[in-house]
Amino acid sequence: MNLILSSLTDERGKVENFLSTRTDLYNVDPIGIGTSYVESLSSYISRIAEIHNLAVSPLLSKVIAPMLNINYLKEQLTQGIIKDTSHFINENSPVTIEYCNTLEILTGRHDLRSLTMLNWQGVFSKKLFSRYRKWCPICLNKMKSNSKIIYEPLIWYISDIKKCEVHEVVLQDQCPNCNRNLPYLHKELMVGYCQYCGSWLGDELVINKETLTEKDIFIFQNYKELLANSSKQPIYPTRTFISNFLNRLMKKLDIKSVAKLANILGLNSATVNSWVKGRRHPSSESLLKIARKIGLTIYEMIYDNNKKLVLEIKKDSYLQQQKSISISEIEDSLKKEVNSKEPKSLNRISKEYGFYESTAKRNFPILCEKVTKNFNSYKEQKVKKRRIEIEEKLIDCLSKETPISLNQFSKDNGITLKTAKTVSPNLCKKVVKRYEEYIHELKRKRVQIIKREIIEIVNTLHQKGIYPSSNKVQENLENKHLFRKEWVKRAWKETLESLGYK
Numbered sequence: 001m002n003l004i005l006s007s008l009t010d011e012r013g014k015v016e017n018f019l020s021t022r023t024d025l026y027n028v029d030p031i032g033i034g035t036s037y038v039e040s041l042s043s044y045i046s047r048i049a050e051i052h053n054l055a056v057s058p059l060l061s062k063v064i065a066p067m068l069n070i071n072y073l074k075e076q077l078t079q080g081i082i083k084d085t086s087h088f089i090n091e092n093s094p095v096t097i098e099y100c101n102t103l104e105i106l107t108g109r110h111d112l113r114s115l116t117m118l119n120w121q122g123v124f125s126k127k128l129f130s131r132y133r134k135w136c137p138i139c140l141n142k143m144k145s146n147s148k149i150i151y152e153p154l155i156w157y158i159s160d161i162k163k164c165e166v167h168e169v170v171l172q173d174q175c176p177n178c179n180r181n182l183p184y185l186h187k188e189l190m191v192g193y194c195q196y197c198g199s200w201l202g203d204e205l206v207i208n209k210e211t212l213t214e215k216d217i218f219i220f221q222n223y224k225e226l227l228a229n230s231s232k233q234p235i236y237p238t239r240t241f242i243s244n245f246l247n248r249l250m251k252k253l254d255i256k257s258v259a260k261l262a263n264i265l266g267l268n269s270a271t272v273n274s275w276v277k278g279r280r281h282p283s284s285e286s287l288l289k290i291a292r293k294i295g296l297t298i299y300e301m302i303y304d305n306n307k308k309l310v311l312e313i314k315k316d317s318y319l320q321q322q323k324s325i326s327i328s329e330i331e332d333s334l335k336k337e338v339n340s341k342e343p344k345s346l347n348r349i350s351k352e353y354g355f356y357e358s359t360a361k362r363n364f365p366i367l368c369e370k371v372t373k374n375f376n377s378y379k380e381q382k383v384k385k386r387r388i389e390i391e392e393k394l395i396d397c398l399s400k401e402t403p404i405s406l407n408q409f410s411k412d413n414g415i416t417l418k419t420a421k422t423v424s425p426n427l428c429k430k431v432v433k434r435y436e437e438y439i440h441e442l443k444r445k446r447v448q449i450i451k452r453e454i455i456e457i458v459n460t461l462h463q464k465g466i467y468p469s470s471n472k473v474q475e476n477l478e479n480k481h482l483f484r485k486e487w488v489k490r491a492w493k494e495t496l497e498s499l500g501y502k
């Protein structure tokens with residue numbers, strides 16, 4: 001406590017606030033630090049609230065918000081608005097840093113960065129995480145039945161991780177009861193439970209078994225290594241990491257041009273060039289692609305660039321790229337493709353037949369132009385057809401008896417949200433509105449049922465001559481956790497008053 005206070009002495013207002021609201025929190029151990037199943041920061045926040053017998057809402061608005069330095073974040077949390085910034089909490093953004101620093105001061109801990117991807121911010125661009133919570137129902141049930149502390153590991157939330165490695169099932173991201181996606185932070189967040197309807201998320205009826213592929217295993221190996229080591233390194237990579245690495249790779253393999261490097265990696269040349277120059281940063285997907293191609297993990301790319309690399313790459317595509325194709329063969333391939341019913345881009349043709357686009361353009365400018373023109377009009381037609389298809393699907397979705405969310409629509413039909421919204425913003429709005437009304441109605445019904453349950457429990461206890469205390473009522477409630485919700489407590493109090501208790 002003294003330590004915390006002395007570090008704050010420059011900021012009088014803060015210290016006074018600190019003392020008057022007594023905001024210091026217990027120094028709760030995060031779960032799994034130093035392992036690949038380390039807890040996420042949002043899970044930690046939920047558990048901290050529970051240990052202090054608080055809902056997440058007052059923890060965020062009364063304890064955490066006053067200590068924040070980012071003004072808009074402070075304002076939002078104070079007003080109870082969490083949704084906008086919720087998905088940054090476990091990432092590698094300024095919002096993440098702010099939450100981490102504040103919680104470290106409040107709990108007196110120094111290791112909360114490793115509950116996020118902050119230490120790997122030099123490696124990854126943003127958008128590393130799924131927009132909503134994901135979980136393995138079997139893992140959750142195992143924690144519960146072994147009376148272990150229930151928590152949600154960071155690895156579940158990573159976009160590239162789609163399955164549970166232990167149980168080989170697809171991770172869930174929708175509440176089995178109300179079908180909603182669950183943001184990371186919410187005023188009634190509870191690890192293992194849905195923040196909207198309070199349902200336990202370990203519903204094994206919804207699981208889909210799916211064996212891990214070789215690619216899945218490689219992805220797991222990469223993230224597990226990074227997570228397990230995120231508290232152990234003396235230094236972490238900066239944003240220049242990928243540029244340095246690619247330059248080193250070119251030197252080591254004696255690759256003279258970026259175009260050649262891109263060819264070896266099977267990636268677009270302009271994109272690779274922007275990474276080599278340090279102007280842009282690869283997505284996690286591209287990073288994993290590079291790692292796989294050169295036979296290293298991302299962690300090894302950062303900390304261990306040994307000779308293994310040279311061998312792996314030579315074995316693979318490097319030598320094959322050397323084969324050359326004659327000018328007349330290029331002409332033949334262009335003539336063949338220009339009459340194809342499914343036109344391809346010049347870039348794709350050049351890759352398939354193994355020649356340089358520039359060579360083709362230099363020698364056969366008219367043919368190349370035709371190829372490109374054909375491909376463009378083909379693409380245009382395809383886009384038009386696709387737009388109509390999407391609109392029809394949206395209209396179809398609106399006529400379904402049970403409304404679904406736009407997210408669900410996107411998943412069911414393999415149409416990204418962005419595409420759907422670009423094609424028909426109005427239909428999308430209708431889908432969203434219809435679903436919201438449906439959920440609202442569901443919630444209203446559920447609230448009624450629970451209120452009725454409470455009234456019944458209180459009355460029964462009262463008739464038996466037992467005082468309906470909060471403990472007694474909780475004991476009889478089907479879902480005890482519900483009692484943390486304000487409206488449930490209110491319903492209990494109101495029933496007490498109606499029976500003449502004070």
Ligand SMILES: [Zn+2]
Nearest residue numbers: 136139164167
């Ligand atoms: Zn599992």
Ligand SMILES: [Zn+2]
Nearest residue numbers: 175178194197
């Ligand atoms: Zn729910």
